[in-house]
Amino acid sequence: MKSATLLTVSFFLFSFITNLPLIFSKGAEQVLDTNGNPIFPGSRVYIMPAIFGAAGGGVRLGQTGNSTCPVTVLQDYSEVVTGLSVKFTILADVSTGIIFTGTELEIEFEEKPACASSSKWVVVVDDFPGGAWVGIGGDEDHQGKQVLSGGRFNIQKYDVAYKIVFCPEVTAPPGLCYDIGRRDNNENGRRLVLTNGDPYQVVFVDADATGTTTV
Numbered sequence: 001m002k003s004a005t006l007l008t009v010s011f012f013l014f015s016f017i018t019n020l021p022l023i024f025s026k027g028a029e030q031v032l033d034t035n036g037n038p039i040f041p042g043s044r045v046y047i048m049p050a051i052f053g054a055a056g057g058g059v060r061l062g063q064t065g066n067s068t069c070p071v072t073v074l075q076d077y078s079e080v081v082t083g084l085s086v087k088f089t090i091l092a093d094v095s096t097g098i099i100f101t102g103t104e105l106e107i108e109f110e111e112k113p114a115c116a117s118s119s120k121w122v123v124v125v126d127d128f129p130g131g132a133w134v135g136i137g138g139d140e141d142h143q144g145k146q147v148l149s150g151g152r153f154n155i156q157k158y159d160v161a162y163k164i165v166f167c168p169e170v171t172a173p174p175g176l177c178y179d180i181g182r183r184d185n186n187e188n189g190r191r192l193v194l195t196n197g198d199p200y201q202v203v204f205v206d207a208d209a210t211g212t213t214t215v
Contacts, residue, residue: 027101028100028101028102028103029100029101029157030098030099030100031099031100031101031103031155031162031204032204033045033203033204033205033206034048034203034204034205034206035206035209037206038098038099039088039099039204040097040098040099041087041088041089041090041095041097041099042087042088042089043087043088043206044085044086044087044110044206044207044208045085045086045087045204045205045206045207046058046059046082046083046084046085046086046204046205046207047059047083047086047164047202047203047204048082048083048202048203048204048205049075049079049200049201049202049203050159050160050161050162050201050202050203051201052079053079054079055079056075056076056077056078056079056190057075057076057077057078057079057080057081057082057083058075058076058081058082058083058084058205059073059074059075059076059083059084059086059192060073060074060075060076060081060083060084060189061073061074061084061109061113061136062074062187062188062189064187064191065128067142068115069113069115069116069141070113070115070116071113071116071135071136071137071141071142072133072134072135072187072191073121073133073134073135073136073191073192074187074188074189074190074191074192075182075189075190075191075192075200076189077188077189077190082205082207084109084110084111085109085110085111085207086107086108086109086110087107087108087110088105088106088107089105089106089108090103090104090105091104091105091106091152092104099155101154101155101156101157101162102154102155102156103154103155104152104153104154104167105152105153105154105155106120106121106152106153107120107121107153107164108120108121108136109136110207112136116136116137116141117137117138117140117141118136118137118138118141119136119137120136120137121134121135121136121153122134122135122136122137122138122147122148123135123147123148123151123166123168123194124142124145124146124147124148125145125146125147125148126142126144126145126146128183128185128191128193129183129185130183130193130194130195131194132148132178132193132194133183133191133192133193133194134166134180134191134192134193134194135147148168148169149169150168150169150170151166151167151168151169152166152167152169153165153166153167153180154167158199158201159201161201161202161203162201162202162203162204163179163180163199163200163201163202164179164180164199164200164202165177165178165179165180165199166178166180166194178194178195178196179194179195179196179197179198179199179200180192180193180194180195180199180200181193181194181195181198181199181200182200
């Protein structure tokens with residue numbers, strides 16, 4: 001058993017060390033929460049605006065349009081509402097277990113509505129102003145709308161905080177990615193939407209160390 005454990009640890013250390021040149025050559029850095037602590041896969045965090053106050057509160061779920069289930073990701077108007085906690089999963093065959101800027105991720109809410117098939121973030125395309133927005137679930141949760149089947153989220157450094165980016169699997173030109181921004185359409189919250197150059201500047205708050213209001 002000890003030999004197997006040592007072998008596993010050695011493998012991950014080797015993977016981490018051999019990937020360091022690639023990580024630093026791209027200027028990547030470890031993603032931190034507001035306490036300056038690293039965020040790891042499975043950590044519970046709230047996604048909050050980098051500017052406190054009029055910028056509003058955290059992200060949560062809401063019903064929009066003709067949906068009967070809260071499957072749209074919204075940012076709350078109130079700065080005292082942290083919203084729902086999320087966790088990140090690294091999408092890599094071999095992972096160091098560390099979330100760097102640029103690491104391909106799945107994002108999902110810790111809590112799932114009973115009426116939704118999944119709490120994982122997806123990008124939905126329909127006739128909403130702007131064209132594409134962030135929801136949860138799959139095709140069955142967004143009848144009549146196109147749910148992008150491929151694509152990855154990642155976190156990028158933006159000014160003194162961060163932004164979330166979505167990179168579709170197929171784009172023209174190849175490798176095109178979109179910033180996640182916000183759009184207010186009087187839906188009791190601001191939708192998270194795909195934008196070109198208008199990102200929502202965010203920070204990550206440790207959900208186990210906060211005493212602010214959730215939804």
